[in-house]
Amino acid sequence: MAQHENLSVVLYKKHDLRLEKRPVPEPGPKEVLLKIDSVGICGSDVHYWQNGGIGDFVLKQPMVLGHEASGTVLKVGSGVQHLQAGDRVAIEPGIPREIDEYCRTGRYNLSPTIFFSATPPDDGNLCRYNTHDASYCYKLPESVSFEEGALIEPLSVAIHACRRGGVTIGSKVFILGAGPIGLVNLLVSKAMGASQIVICDLSPNRLEKAKQMGASVTVTVERSVGAKELGQKVKQALGGAMPDISIECTGAEFCVQAGVFATKSGGVLVLVGMGKSSTNIPVLDLIIREIDIRAVFRYCNTWPVAVDMLASKKIDVKPLVTHRFPLEEALEAFETTKKGVGIKVMLKCDPNNQDP
Amino acid sequence: MALARPLINGDNLVVVVSGSGDIKLESRPIPEPGAGEVLLKMHSVGICGTDVHFWQHGRIGDYVVKKPLVLGHEASGTVHKLGTGVQNLKVGDRVTIEPGVPREFCEFSKIGRYNLSPTLFFSSIPPDDGALGRYYVHNANFCFKLPECVSYEEGALTEPLSVAIHACRRGGLRMGQKVLIFGAGPIGLMHLLVAKSMGANPIAIIDMVQERLDMAKCMGASITCKMEKNTCPREMASKVKAALCDMPDVTLECTGAEQCLQTAIHATKPGGVLVLIGLGNACATAPMITATIRELDIRGVFRYTNTWPTAINLMASKMVDVKPMITHRFPLDQAIEAFEFVKKGTGLKVIVQCEEPEGAQKEQQQMKTLEQCQQQCQQLLQQCQQQCQQLQKEQKDHCGRVGGGGRS
Numbered sequence: 193m194a195q196h197e198n199l200s201v202v203l204y205k206k207h208d209l210r211l212e213k214r215p216v217p218e219p220g221p222k223e224v225l226l227k228i229d230s231v232g233i234c235g236s237d238v239h240y241w242q243n244g245g246i247g248d249f250v251l252k253q254p255m256v257l258g259h260e261a262s263g264t265v266l267k268v269g270s271g272v273q274h275l276q277a278g279d280r281v282a283i284e285p286g287i288p289r290e291i292d293e294y295c296r297t298g299r300y301n302l303s304p305t306i307f308f309s310a311t312p313p314d315d316g317n318l319c320r321y322n323t324h325d326a327s328y329c330y331k332l333p334e335s336v337s338f339e340e341g342a343l344i345e346p347l348s349v350a351i352h353a354c355r356r357g358g359v360t361i362g363s364k365v366f367i368l369g370a371g372p373i374g375l376v377n378l379l380v381s382k383a384m385g386a387s388q389i390v391i392c393d394l395s396p397n398r399l400e401k402a403k404q405m406g407a408s409v410t411v412t413v414e415r416s417v418g419a420k421e422l423g424q425k426v427k428q429a430l431g432g433a434m435p436d437i438s439i440e441c442t443g444a445e446f447c448v449q450a451g452v453f454a455t456k457s458g459g460v461l462v463l464v465g466m467g468k469s470s471t472n473i474p475v476l477d478l479i480i481r482e483i484d485i486r487a488v489f490r491y492c493n494t495w496p497v498a499v500d501m502l503a504s505k506k507i508d509v510k511p512l513v514t515h516r517f518p519l520e521e522a523l524e525a526f527e528t529t530k531k532g533v534g535i536k537v538m539l540k541c542d543p544n545n546q547d548p
Numbered sequence: 549m550a551l552a553r554p555l556i557n558g559d560n561l562v563v564v565v566s567g568s569g570d571i572k573l574e575s576r577p578i579p580e581p582g583a584g585e586v587l588l589k590m591h592s593v594g595i596c597g598t599d600v601h602f603w604q605h606g607r608i609g610d611y612v613v614k615k616p617l618v619l620g621h622e623a624s625g626t627v628h629k630l631g632t633g634v635q636n637l638k639v640g641d642r643v644t645i646e647p648g649v650p651r652e653f654c655e656f657s658k659i660g661r662y663n664l665s666p667t668l669f670f671s672s673i674p675p676d677d678g679a680l681g682r683y684y685v686h687n688a689n690f691c692f693k694l695p696e697c698v699s700y701e702e703g704a705l706t707e708p709l710s711v712a713i714h715a716c717r718r719g720g721l722r723m724g725q726k727v728l729i730f731g732a733g734p735i736g737l738m739h740l741l742v743a744k745s746m747g748a749n750p751i752a753i754i755d756m757v758q759e760r761l762d763m764a765k766c767m768g769a770s771i772t773c774k775m776e777k778n779t780c781p782r783e784m785a786s787k788v789k790a791a792l793c794d795m796p797d798v799t800l801e802c803t804g805a806e807q808c809l810q811t812a813i814h815a816t817k818p819g820g821v822l823v824l825i826g827l828g829n830a831c832a833t834a835p836m837i838t839a840t841i842r843e844l845d846i847r848g849v850f851r852y853t854n855t856w857p858t859a860i861n862l863m864a865s866k867m868v869d870v871k872p873m874i875t876h877r878f879p880l881d882q883a884i885e886a887f888e889f890v891k892k893g894t895g896l897k898v899i900v901q902c903e904e905p906e907g908a909q910k911e912q913q914q915m916k917t918l919e920q921c922q923q924q925c926q927q928l929l930q931q932c933q934q935q936c937q938q939l940q941k942e943q944k945d946h947c948g949r950v951g952g953g954g955r956s
Contacts, residue, residue, distance in 0.1 A: 247837060247841065294818065294819065297819070299818075299819050299843070301843070302818040302819050302842070302843055304818075356843075448836065457656065457661075457664045457666075458656065458659075458661050458664050463836065463839070463840050466837055466840055466841075467836070467837065468837065469835060469837050469838075470833050470834065470835055470836075471833070471834060471835075471836040471837075472831050472832070472833050472834075473831065473832060473833075473834055473836065474830060474831050475809065475824065475828065475829075475830075475831065475832045475834075475848075476609060476827060476828070476829065476830045476831070477830070478824065478846075478848040479824050479825075479827060479848035479849065479850060480609070480827075480848070480850050481664065481848065481850070482661070482663070482664055482718075482847070482848050482849060482850050483848055484845060484846070484847045484848075485839070485844075485845070485846040485847075486843075486845050486846075487836075487839045487840040487841075487842070487843050487844050487845075487846075488840070488843060489840060489841050489842070489843045
């Protein structure tokens, strides 16, 4: 391989996204060198591109984007036992740097010094070659495609959210937002045994997709409808019952409010979406009806479960991919994602393999 | 759980509000206990912020005073009479009452969360009358016996203690956890006592009033922090972190104030729990993105479930001492003054003593005796008059038979 064969999608600053050739890295101890195959574009990638930062995470130096990735092991660093060259893997982007109190209690996603692909200042996976901690690369069986492997990341958001929400057999679930995150929550809720899933969105097209992917009932949100009214509509959709668990996937204030009003007394509202720095919430209703709000941030301990669920065909994420672009057309891919026309836009990083 | 009770004559002095800002003492008949109920002779009733709110504003949220309402739900008394079917109590038992009684075994009751039952009876929440009077009827299953070592006054405080037990349980509080409490009023202090008894340490408490913080220190707070109206939430959170040498695992928000909610979110450790106890405005602005990035659990708590036995146990075993919370006492006939005093906010917990004072009882007894005498005299007089009339009639008849009236 030539030294600078590593075509990478690099964000220099807000609105300044470039394709450039970088050196191919060498795997350190306990790391592997991967030939990246498929990388999904996430809303956060687009957000960094458009705004240069998310909350306290601010871009200060050029950074490679992309954290929904899969690839093939090319080379293993010293001390790597469970992987060898040729293994197909999915990549977990969050790697704790130290075994702090959060790691010790199994919540390593909250570790403040965690490495996270494509969160400043850590480089992501939108490139031809990348190194990664071998413990955070999970073997994909032959029955699971590279694209499915890349989708394990958004699927993990949903597994973590549904676990935190306590979704289980017989749960009635209300999902706010039918974008990629809402849809993966739909798939996971179903797999966890939810008996009824109501999903809402502004877009009838997205709701159509949700219906195809297994939603029991869809509710189109009109802009004139108040948050309480939406709660009432959900109750009607469930035949007079209220959802045990609501999963808020939009970050919109209106949806957070509707989530509180819609949820049954004693139920749970899971906050997945991230919105403005300040949100107006109906606290009195929350308190009087003992609603639990459980916020989720990324995920922990989800990759093995996700691989199993995909391998056993209990969850089918393939319908989420609506657009594919070769890595060279990354800028066009980002523009397409920004327009919000499809669901998941996939970038194909291996010039020799453009298959799904 | 009968709602309408047949009434018998007697003197039940009660404290009533009508919703338009007035409060008065009223004399009502003593109620009769229905099936499964007991009639209690009330002893000690604490005044709660909720009582004051109904007096001043006539409503809290959707609960509106539409007809005269008897206040009081922090109460203890003595069993005076049993309704039919009551097995768990006998006359003379000293009890504390749990004010929330489910009217039906609904889906919430079935899972043990009867506090969320929409048709729950709750003493002193409109339209259900409370216990602030000489006598009160309550469901016998929701009256809990007080051991000898627990006073009636402590019995009255079982209710606010229960709020704290339920909140700390919902917060998943465990020994060794660091706790932050917002508010050092009666509710905040109860939470301090319970958190301590559950092994939390250190415990930091925040308030705007120095005297309250001083009291909190006496009652076992490790750290006290004074907050001003314009203190920046992030700054306050940093102060707490510095004082605790860490961020709290569990935060108990007892004020209902928006500023405190915001500070609480900034202060609580990632992965931690924020329990919302205080009721404030319908909506509040909060830094939810901070809550999200930290994976906070925010849990509302409403009243309590299954706390009375635990609360009584805590007081009986002396693990918790609620007595210092009682700062003032008023007899029932000075209840209005008691409420005026509570409204000022200077004391902590004010207890209304509901038993009739001994002197008044003697007087009443004497009055009854006099009445009975008068009645007896009246009856005797009537009897005498009847006998007189009878005698006069007999004499007339006799004279008629002997003397004749002109016939020879």
